Amino acid sequence: MTAAESGTAVIVFARAPRPGLVKTRLIPLLGAEGAAALHARLVKRTLDTLRAASYERVQLYCAPDTSDPFFPFCAGHYGVTLEPQVAGDLGARMLGAFESALAAHARVLLIGADCPALTARHLRQAEQALREGLDAVFVPCEDGGYALIGLRQAEARIFDGIEWGRDQVMAATRDRMEDLGWRWRELETLWDIDRPQDYARLVESGLLENERASA
Template sequence: MTSNAPRPEAPRIAVFAKAPRAGAVKTRLVPLLGAQGAASLHAALVRHALSTATRAQPDSLQLWCAPDTADPFFSECAARFSCELRMQRGHDLGARMAHAFAAQAPLLLIGTDCPPLRASHLSHAWRLLVSHDVAIAPAEDGGYVMIGLARPAPALFERIEWGTDTVLAETRRRIAAAGLKSIELETLWDVDRPEDYRRLQQTGLAREVEA
C-alpha cells in the first residue's frame, strides 16, 4: 500500500539488481569477458548505480534483490551505501516492478546497466513527479533506464515483452491509454552487448564504474 505521509523533498529511489553470479548475469558479454568477467562487470555496475543514487541524496534508497537478499554481495552493498535490502517478488520483471511501486510510491526505479545515468537525472525526475504522473528516461535500445511514478500504475508493467526493442513504445501506449501525464528525459544508453562494453571503454566511463 502507498503511504498517506507527505511526499519527501528528496527522492525515494529503488535499484533493481541480480546477484553477480557467473553465468547468470550479463550473458551476452560472456563471449567477450568470460562468465566470471561478466559477473565482475555486473557487480561493478551495481555498485556504480548505488553510488549514483546516493549522490542524489535520497530520502530512502532501496536495493531490490534477485533471486533474494541472501547473497553476501548484497549485504556488502547495504553496508557501503546505507541502502535497505528488499527481495524482488513476481513472476516476471513487470510484476516485480509493479510490486515495488505498490510498496512505496512516489518512487524512482532504476536498473544497473546505465553508467551515463547521473544523480542530476534522478533529482530532476523526482521534481517532475510533482506535476506529472510518470517520468521516464528512454534507452537507445528501445527500453528505458529509469521510470518514476507519482502513484502505482500496474497496467504499465503487464504483458510487456521485456528485453525487446518494443518496451518503450508499448509503455508509451499504456501511459496514453491510462490517461496519465508523462514526461521523458534525456535518452541514454546501457551496457548489454560487446559493442556497449567497447563504448564504455571509449567514453572513459569504465574507470568510473570500476572505481
C-alpha cells in the first residue's frame, strides 16, 4: 500500500536557494553561492529520499513564496505540490502547514531539508508509529532540535513559545507532549547541516558530493 492510499502526506519545508539568505553560517566556508548551491542539493536529496520511499502526496512548503524558479523545477521534476509558508515564526508556519494538510489526510509527516542522514526507513518508521495510534513521532537531532515531526492532529501548544534555533527545542517539545498527555515515539537521533563542522561531517560521510569543489 502506498502512502497516498494510506492517507499519509509528507510536508517538506524549504527556503529558496538565494545566495546570502540560506545556510548563512556556512558562507565563510563555502561563500554565498556555494552555500546556496549546497542548500539546493539538500532539498533535492530530500525529495529523492521521499520518492525512494514511494510517498506520492508530498507538499513542498516554500519560503518566502513559490515564485523562485527552483520551486517550479522541483514540482516538475519530483511531482510535488507547492504551497507558500504562512507568516510568523517557525512554529506558526509549521502549525499552519499541519492544519492545512491534516484537513485532508489522516497522518502528516513534516521534515526540513537539512538532514541528509534521514532515510526512507526513518520515514516508514515514523509513519508506522502514527498508524499504531501514537499522537506524535519525532526524529531528534544532535543539536537539540528535530529533523521530523509527525502528527495525527494539529495542536498549537506544541509550537507556541518555543525558542526555535536553540538547543532546547526537543526538550521543550517533550514537556509539551507530557502536558498534553500525548503518547509519542522518538526514533534514532540524527545530525543536520548548519555549521562548518557539520559540513565537514557531510563531506566525510559521502552523502553528498563536495559542494565547495563545485561552487
